[in-house]
Amino acid sequence: MSNAPSTVIFDMDDVLCRYHFHRRLERLSEMTGVTPEFINHVIWEQGFDEEGDAGRYTAEEYHRLFCERIGAPLSREQWLEARAISIEPDHEVLDMARRVKRNAALSLLTNNGPLLKESIDIVFPEVAEIFGVHAHFSCEFDTCKPDPQVFLRLTDHLRAKPGETLFIDDTASYIEGAQAAGLMTHHFQSASKLRPVLEEYGLLI
Structure with missing residues (x-):
């Protein structure tokens, strides 16, 4: 697709894992x-x-x-x-994130604080493995989703254009915040519904 995103940002809880x-x-x-x-x-x-x-x-x-x-x-x-x-990894979504990484810049944005940020490799090692230094936490940007500023600050940090960035999240208000910041969005409901979206963008090749 001609409008395929050059950057893809995943949420963590209830997207990359089921949060209990x-x-x-x-x-x-x-x-x-x-x-x-x-x-x-x-x-x-x-x-x-x-x-x-x-x-x-x-x-x-x-x-x-x-x-x-x-x-x-x-x-x-x-x-x-x-x-x-509290974390039950969704291995199907994690595998898609690994494949997206081959075709676009990959990042993560989660509403979480510094204690989890400092130890994400212990708590959710797959996130550290897949996203590395591009696993970002809202505390880094002095605000949280759904504030549009958190998306603008992150895309600026990534040197990504909002209009070429796809944001994936399960919370409707966070999707609205990302849209207000000019990002492309996918309201996550399941891995089975995410897969065709990523395939259409050519991100799972």
Whole structure:
């Protein structure tokens, strides 16, 4: 196709993997003795985790404040273990990403903070293997999806043209943010629906 993208950006959770948030909460609860409901409330519902995703904290600050908020000690290794438990790799999509890499510049953009960024090779080694230094986290850009600025800052960093960049994500509002920034988009629903899109662009050769 003449309008095939020169750069392709994948989301991570619920695209490259199935994200089982409940498993994460349950493991955190087992480790700390704090109820899953309380952890969810003080970390996610009150917006603390999103602040981390937006680059407000260093990895050390995030870890310290996480423990303070839940009122229990938790090692960095335990936090990473709970995050890893939540990830079920989608090997079909990961294989497509490997093939796309042969035909276009490949990148990743996930709403996540510095603690995961520093240890992605431990938590989700396939991401480190496939995307390498082009695995990007929203905390690097001081804002999160769906803010159009995060897409513009990433494409600028990649020296990619927004209109020649395909963004793949499962969240409708993030797709809308990418479109507002001028990117091409695919609203991910399944590997079987993504494959023909990438094939039509000639990205799976």
